[in-house]
Amino acid sequence: MLLEVMKFGGSSVADYAAMRRCAMIIKASPKPVLVVVSALAGVTRKLMILSYPQTTKAEKQSIIEDIHTRHNAVLDQLKDTNIKIKLTELNTQLQDLSEMLAKEPIPQILDELLSLGERMSSLLFTAVMLQEGIDAELFDVRLVMRTTSTYGKAEPVLPKIKKLCAERLKPLLKNKVTITQGFIGSDAEGHTTILGKESSDYTAALLAEALDADHFKIWTDVAGVFSVDPKLYPQAKPITQLSFGEALELTTFGAKVLHARTLEPAIRGDMQCYVGSSIAPQGGTWIKAEIKDTTPQVKAISIKKDQVLLRIERGFKTSNLNFLETFLEILNKHQIEFDLLSNHGLSTTLVLDDSLKNWHQKSLLSEDLLDELKYLGKINLSQGLTLLALTGQNIPQCPKIKNILTETLKDLRVDAFYYGASPYSLCILTELKDEKIIPTVARLHQQLIEG
Numbered sequence: 001m002l003l004e005v006m007k008f009g010g011s012s013v014a015d016y017a018a019m020r021r022c023a024m025i026i027k028a029s030p031k032p033v034l035v036v037v038s039a040l041a042g043v044t045r046k047l048m049i050l051s052y053p054q055t056t057k058a059e060k061q062s063i064i065e066d067i068h069t070r071h072n073a074v075l076d077q078l079k080d081t082n083i084k085i086k087l088t089e090l091n092t093q094l095q096d097l098s099e100m101l102a103k104e105p106i107p108q109i110l111d112e113l114l115s116l117g118e119r120m121s122s123l124l125f126t127a128v129m130l131q132e133g134i135d136a137e138l139f140d141v142r143l144v145m146r147t148t149s150t151y152g153k154a155e156p157v158l159p160k161i162k163k164l165c166a167e168r169l170k171p172l173l174k175n176k177v178t179i180t181q182g183f184i185g186s187d188a189e190g191h192t193t194i195l196g197k198e199s200s201d202y203t204a205a206l207l208a209e210a211l212d213a214d215h216f217k218i219w220t221d222v223a224g225v226f227s228v229d230p231k232l233y234p235q236a237k238p239i240t241q242l243s244f245g246e247a248l249e250l251t252t253f254g255a256k257v258l259h260a261r262t263l264e265p266a267i268r269g270d271m272q273c274y275v276g277s278s279i280a281p282q283g284g285t286w287i288k289a290e291i292k293d294t295t296p297q298v299k300a301i302s303i304k305k306d307q308v309l310l311r312i313e314r315g316f317k318t319s320n321l322n323f324l325e326t327f328l329e330i331l332n333k334h335q336i337e338f339d340l341l342s343n344h345g346l347s348t349t350l351v352l353d354d355s356l357k358n359w360h361q362k363s364l365l366s367e368d369l370l371d372e373l374k375y376l377g378k379i380n381l382s383q384g385l386t387l388l389a390l391t392g393q394n395i396p397q398c399p400k401i402k403n404i405l406t407e408t409l410k411d412l413r414v415d416a417f418y419y420g421a422s423p424y425s426l427c428i429l430t431e432l433k434d435e436k437i438i439p440t441v442a443r444l445h446q447q448l449i450e451g
């Protein structure tokens, strides 16, 4: 379909001035536009803090007031007074849901509460677009974004989403700029769900796929994907093109510029994905199936903290195949996803991403999980590790990589090393702590990317 799907992240919709910058990008599109917005920067984190048992009543009240103030600052710039009534309704829901959650801390109520950030931002964003002369209309994404009922991290139900988009969303797109919410969905019973932390990029990709778009654009606060997080190392270089494989592994292994699942719909639907800055909309990165330059090279470095190396030394109770089958069944039952696994004779190791433990206020490593795994063999856990990933093209064939690695990493304790399994990345699991991360990343960047 001839359509432009655009997603504006939290910093792109942080306040009235930021929203007005988005209006210029929308106006420049010659095609019909579907806009997906996140909550105002920082709001979802505040909503999440409301749910923590240790948050005091006074702290909750101050968070609620702060959220009101942030949204009211945008409201104050608007001439349309109808918006005020709608925003007040959402503010009342915020107060009520926060009280309900304190009495009954259940995931369904939490998802409803978390959805308010996007529901408020999209309401205000639509009003700002109208005021800027754009014929915009607000659309509740829950009418089409059907998910499972796994609250906190619901799975999209793709055939349903496609059908609902064709029926309910496609007809609207021809006439107006449609504004909708990222991050949220709805299960078969009509309960609000969320697709996981910072998943608005994923929403945009899913909607683009369902509507047969040939690309989608992620507008954020950086001018595309860089060779390293520019906040970590300012000499980071912009990357103009990445292949799906490279970008998928880069985002999986720590580059938070895109939600790690964003590229799944892109790959399925062969849709190109653009990443650019809503503050300075020149340049940017295009992610696509094929790229021209296929020279083996490291293009980016990323890190991911709070990783766990789980090693099981299996006994000889069962064959290796049976062991693996049971092991994966247990992980599946506990909804543990992982990206790195190796199986060596008696030992099986797995890297678990526990970086959301502060967000969810609980670790992936529950007592129940560990109790079940103990039956399979001897368990060894190393927690608080850092994953350092080098991503690019044909990494195992990269000249000088081995020498540079031994030179740069010689003072590091390496807990696991993943090399050769993927053409797109090389991963090192290490004890690397904060004070050593930046110098190590800088040295690798200078030798592999700048040099």
Ligand code: ADP
Pocket (backbone or CB within 6 Å): 008, 009, 010, 011, 012, 038, 198, 219, 220, 221, 222, 224, 225, 226, 227, 228, 229, 230, 231, 254, 255, 256, 257, 258, 300
């Ligand atoms: P949004 O709110 O728009 O979704 P995010 O904060 O989720 O924005 O993502 C943008 C941020 O991702 C950047 O500000 C940057 O600090 C971070 N980032 C991490 N790795 C990279 C990378 N390789 N290239 C660009 N940005 C990166």
Ligand code: MG
Pocket (backbone or CB within 6 Å): 009, 198, 201, 256, 257, 258, 259
């Ligand atoms: Mg993001």
